[in-house]
Amino acid sequence: MKIGINGFGRIGRLALRILWQRKDIEITHINETGGDSLAASHLLEFDSVHGRWNKNIISKKDEIIIEGKKISFTSKKGYQRWL
Secondary structure (H helix, E strand, O other): OEEEEEOOOHHHHHHHHHHHOOOOOEEEEEEOOOOOHHHHHHHHHEEOOOEEOOOOEEEEOOEEEEOOEEEEEEOOOOOOOOO
């Protein structure tokens, strides 16, 4: 199943961490209006409560790459069609 995350605050980031462990789910897109992919990837990796997420995370302008898996990233308001 392919999933997009709309809102990458605390809950969105923790949801990604949990879903990342599932082999039947592929995260294909993240939309976050409150910041860019660099800030989002930093907050994903370093959580003040749950600690550092030990994954190789690379941030580019329009994507976040986790362990070699590309996830597209946008900062748009309103409904988005991701597939």
